[in-house]
Amino acid sequence: MKAVLRTRSLPGLLLALVLAALTVLSVGPTPASADTSVSTVAQALRKSPVYIDPAASEQLSSADAGNLAQQIKDADKPLFIAVLPAGYPTEDLFTKLRTATGITGLYAIRLGDRFDARADAVVMPPTAVRNLVTSVQGEDAKAQLNDFTDSAVTNMGGSAPSTWNTSDTSGGVSTTALITAGVVLVAGGAGAYGLVRRNRRRHEREQRAALERLRVVVDEDITAFGEELDRLDFHPAEPGADDAMRADYERALDSYDQAKTSMAEAARPEDVRGVTQALEDGRFSLTVLAARREGRPLPERRPPCFFDPRHGPSVADAPWTPPAGAPREVPVCAADRTRLADGRDPVIREVDTDYGRRPYWDAGPAYGPWAGGYFGGGILPGLLVGTLLGSMMATPAYAADYGSGYGDFGAYEGGDLSGADFDSGDFGSFGGGFDGGGGGDFGGGGGFDGGGF
Template sequence: MRKRLFPALLAGLLLIFAAAALALTSPASAAPAATIQDAAQALRDDPVYVDPGARDQLSVADEKALENKITDADKPVFVAVLPDTSAFPEEGLLQTLRSDTGITGVYAIRLGDGFDAGADPQVMPTRAVENLTAVVENPTTAGNADAQLNAFVDRAVEQARGTAPASWSGGGGGAADGPGAPVGGLITLGALVAAGGAGAYAISRRNKRRKEEEERIALEKLRVVVDEDITAYGETLERLDFHPAEKGADDTMRADYERALDSYESAKTRMDRATHPSDVRGVTQSLEDGRYSLAVLEARRTGKTIPARRPPCFFDPRHGPSIADVLWTPSGGAAREVPVCGADEVRLSQGEDPMSRTVDTGDGNRRPYWEAGPAYGPWAGGYFGGGLLPGLLVGTMLGSMLATPAYASEYGGGDFGDGGAGGDWGGGDFSGSDFDSSGFGGGGFGDGGGFGGGFDGGGF
């Protein structure tokens, strides 16, 4: 028993004395931060850093309120308020802050009167950050640091994926109270070590509950769309009016019909048993298999050539297998080839809009599924498969999320990017300087925002 207890006690004592040594060697009052590295170090402990030279931008009380807002939301959102001096050169500042902080998340910098932001793509898509930056860079908030930063944080904590880093202390501490302070620190540190295990367990349980709730909400959104698809497929079966014993029916036709019925039952059963968003991919795959079987059966009944296996109509998979690939250019976007059904091919050739599948986006409006959130990824993935879908959706809201680790973890998107490696949302994890810098290409801190020319407003 003593042999088992001794290593644990020794480890605890070492932690206490190491922390005490750090406390004893730290000055009572830190000198003003002179570099971006100092700001990054501070952000590892708290979500908001205000350089002493920029204190006129944000008061201590406002800083604390902003910190509380972020920590209460438990999101990896980092804010730095810096003076516009040579110590903080504008070029590459945002990327340097992210690299030196070393934690995946959303980063915002108020540099003098300028503002810029960036994020790891797995935490928030680049387009979403651009849009958010454009929103807060307006005359109403630009002249008031507190208003601008709160406007940014209010939206960022709603959209950011992941959780706050474990290193955050939850608020700044006071200065040492004199010679006796290190002793008090030792007592506090001892209590923290004793409570550490219980705290880690509580955090783990909280994160697990939150993740389960997010998955439940995503699955319910998908359930509405999939139920509509299953109902539409059932109605197609009813309209078919095929009887296995009818005149002219042969074994191949009956086999096609049997496969179509099996697909219907499989889709219903899979959806009833679905417990995770990724389970929906199998449901829509079954529906697509069934629709192809029906297309083959129809060809046999009418004496036509058996159709080649093609992806469904891009605009609405309920239209059935596509018959051609056509060049389609969305408003404000780049042209791409998409598979289409016969009816939509005619509409496009006549300059009309295709009959697109719309879904609820949560704001009371229905929009095409490719303009909706990541929850619809598994639904689309079952219809189109991992190799085809990213090319069809390039530049769209859904397409920008398919290859991220966050999407793969929560929505079963291994086919679209990380090979199914999975993992957590990614936000709040320590990655050091090994990160995707594409989300931190800030274009400056002047009016109109950064990101290489700013926000174009296009959906594609």
């Protein structure tokens, strides 16, 4: 079973391991009482991530439930799991449980041999919940809950609630058992610390490799913009030049210098966003300058051409459908608008990948910051929906590695105490559910609300 270890100093890691052992031995998965009301389940989940109803105890052993709870705590994620008997009332179950627990997170319920989950949208997008639920349908309880947890903790956002850190140590666990657990974990602490360091070094190598591959493309962009400046043949003292033209030209030069400096200082792929944002600003300044020199109306601020930002600011939105994708409106330059209108393919920016030349939206996660600098303001998700890059950017794991701030691909939070104050509209059902028929595979996932429960 996978466990996500948080990077920290060796003393801190050892202390965390000891405390984890004490928590498992002293608390473990919260034992259930005969009262199986939603409020009882919620109170239990506020103390521990796993709740096993007494009437469903045959589904998962105490040891397996303890291991599952510890994995979730080690991952530091707000994942809540309840195992309930088949006859448990299902009407509005997820909404009631989320309201009673009052913690933003991902909630999964095994009810008899049926399984479903719901999540706050800031923790995991509804489509991701649906896909995870579908992937584990038909498995026995232990395999299903383990597989779901393995996938969920690596794809969800947020942190474990602070309420899990409180424990009642009056449960009768012997001092000898606690000390023994502590000694065993301390003995293995050095090995765990070494694993953390290896994982951190591997991640840093991957980030450096992504940046170096991305650097080639960004340098091409910077060079292309420098060539545009050279071709401009504008002199601040030329006849007809006024202060507004000189200001446009100065902004373009400043953007060029800023892009070069920012790329030279970039240490991670997400640092590239500032570079392409500077280039986008500079190209728009040149477009405004050209309009002033030719006596044309000043252009409105538009994003660059979607197919290749080096084409300059777009002039219109045009319908486009990627291979095996859904149609959408994308900003296009004049030349690509003509090509699309004539039934021809646009001129697409392709980059090198391990599989040959590919459009930038199919080239890997590092191109998210690159595209984010060009297409800011929240329009990027709509442009990239259904593409490889769009799918990557829609996950919390991507935000952790490459940054957020791309509109709907933005930051992910969770584990906070919100009480009943949450937007049930975030929990739109995707059909099915415990009341939706269809036996064990009821196609759940998505949100807490919307009927079905």
